[in-house]
Amino acid sequence: MLTLVLGGAASGKSEYAESLVLKTALPRYYLATMQVWDAECAARVEKHRQMRAKKQFETVECPLHLDAVRLPARGTALLEDLGNLTANELYDPAGAGEAAASAILDGLSQLAAQCEHLIVVSNEVFSGGAGYAGDTDRYLKALAQVNNGLAARADAVVRVVCGIPVSYKGAKS
Incomplete structure (x- = not known):
């Protein structure tokens, strides 16, 4: 099952x-x-790694190239988050650059095939204003392509507002 949050x-x-x-x-x-x-x-990463370990998560670092991730066994994966991943792929010299959205969507497909459940967290950044400075529009367009492509493929899409999950697709939250 593939869920976008x-x-x-x-x-x-x-x-x-x-x-x-x-x-x-x-x-x-x-x-x-x-x-x-x-x-x-590094301190933030370590703090979060320790918090997740208590909940029996195995952390897999994947700031770039989801297509290279190989999970040790089938299970449930939580990817946090598409906003970071999109920025990394778009702007890191080792990233996919202009092909960021398609590279991420391909990587998500490969990852989903390795999981019983894949839950992906993304930022809802499209309700704000307009006329952003610098290269922000390029980033927003890439993230929109990823969010839209993933939502089309997902079994469930949930938007969380003020701590309240609202289902848009799939099983009710």
Whole structure:
């Protein structure tokens, strides 16, 4: 089963997605997309890794190239989050660049084939204003392509608003 969980900043989307994973059997994988740039990032990653370990998650770092991820066994995977992954693929010199959206969608398909359940968290950033500075529109377009492509393939799509999950597709939350 493939589930897309969307929400704005601090909406409760991550907590909701994690609650879905905790209802499943082991093994549980947490696919972390954050790139570690400095000591502050490293400390944050370690804190989250320890929190997840208590919940029996095995962390798999994947800031780039989802197509290269090989899970040790079938189980449930939680990918957190598409916003980071899209930025990484779009802007990192080792990333997919202009082909970021298609590379991510291909990687998600390969990943889903390795899982009983794949739960993907993404940012809902399209309700805001317009006229963003710099290269933001390029990023938003790529993330929209990924979100839209994944939503079309997903068995369930849930948007979390103020901690309340609202189903748009598939099983009711």
